[in-house]
Amino acid sequence: MSLNPDLTNVVPEAIIDFLEKNESNFITMWQEQTIQDQADIHKEKVKENGYLMYALIKNTLLDTVTMDDVKHLAYKVAKERVEANINIGDFVYNVNIGRSILIKFVLQAGVNSNQLSIIVDKINTKFDQFCYHAVSQYTEIKNSELEEKKLFINQTHKDKLAILGQMSSSFVHEFRNPLTSIIGFNKLLRTEYPTLKYLDIIELELDQLKFRITQFLHTSKMATIESPKEIFILSDVLDEILSFLYPSIVDSDVLIFTDTDAKINIEAHKDEIKQVFLNVLFNSIDAVMQRQKPREIHLRCFIEDERVIIEVSNNGPMIPLDVQETIFEPFYTTKELGTGIGLFVCRKIIEKHSGELTCxxxxxxxTFRISLPFNKTHA
Incomplete structure (x- = not known):
């Protein structure tokens, strides 16, 4: 049965008088049941907003409210909730508490059922509109803030990488030339005095220093000149690296276990792949040094799903789950004297070779797992 057309827009003055007389009671009852955070910087405005919403509903019943009025209040409250950094769920809960209390008040006003239905419908509609616009505006502001933070973070990373590139260029220029001279003179000494002690150790230390400098080189714009890709046996390169690392392995008292397929070859920039293996193995040695013996590193190389897989595992301390991806970010390091660029450069090199580096x-x-394309042509 439809409502009497003459009553559809009629709100008796008695209900308005009733709401005006009970305004303070409504606000008091509402505040007692709301969720309020003492850290809310706008907590003093919550009561004020309660009065504004109460007035909005009274004017709604008098048909003197426009949608702009609803949006104005909704946007004001949304902005304050964002600034207060309050859970939007708490805000929605408080709004609905106000709705419930207000309807209970209306039920006590003594209006007939037809008029009551019209009034409750108007109240619910206005609360729904207010809540929708407030939450939408809150979400829009939050999303905008997130985008600004992402842009800031991305720009900060770019700025840091640009600075690092400048530092790397200067670093390489200042250190590489004298280092090359020292390496050359060391080779002359080996030729003239083949039995002289410690020349092998000096050469190994110089090579490791050269490797560290190369790490910085790969982060700068100077790393634009590349050697061509070549096909090489993977196990030969790994054996060469283990031989290079032998002093560090002995000094750290680490046990190395290898399980590599001597038939596997890949096509890649050999020096860059060597840098990745060196860096991952250096990190593994540093990790096992944090535990008691036995200190173990396991190196495996095999074919899986037509991909070359290299796994370097160590029994050092566990890397927390939230850090396992972060360690590949530039400048992130857990080492006291670390630069935070080693694993970042390694992942970039592997990705450049259409591969993947994970932890x-x-x-x-x-376990650090490297996946590279399998060279079927020369298998």
Whole structure:
């Protein structure tokens, strides 16, 4: 049965008088039931907004409210909730508490059922509109803030990388030339005095220093000149690297276990791939040094799903789950004297070779897994 057309827009003056007389009671009852954070910087405005919403509903019943009025109040409250950094769920809960209390008040006003239905419908509609616009505006502001933070973070990373590039160029220029001279003179000494002690150790230390400098070189614009890709046996390169690292392995008292397929070859920039393996193995040695013996590193190389897989595992401390991806970010390091660029450069090199570098870690072991394309032509 439809409502009497003559009553559809009629709100008796008695209900308005009733609401005006009970305004303070409504605000008091509402505040007692709302969720309020003492850290809210706008907590004093919550009561004020309650009065404004109450007035909005009274004017709604008098048909003197426009949609702009609703949006104005909704946007004001949304902005304050964002600034207060309050959970939007708490805000929605408080709005609906106000709705429930207001309808209970209306039910006590003594209006007939037809008029009551019209009044409750108007109240619900206005609360729904207010809540929708407030939450929408809140979400829009929050999203805008997130975008600004993302842009800031991205720009900060770019700025840091640009500074690092400038530092790397200067670093390489200042250190590489004298280092090359020292390496050359060391080779002359080996030729003239083949039995002279410690020349092998000096050469290994110089090579490691050269490797560290090369790390910085790959982060600068100077790393634009590349050697061509070549096809090489993977196990030969790994054996060469282990031989190079032998002093560090012995000094750290680390046990190295290898399981590599001597038939596997890849096509890549050999020096860059060597840099990745060196860096990952250096990190593994540093990791196992944090635990008691036995200190173990396991190196595996195999074919899986037509990909070359290299796994370097160590029994050092577990890397927390939230850090396992962060360690590949530039400038992130857990080492006291670390630069935070080693693994970042490694991942960039592997990705440039259409590969993938990942990390997994638990209480038993930490594994760095490198996946590269399998060279079927020369298999």
């Amino acid at each position: 997994s870690s638990d209480e038993q072991k930490t």
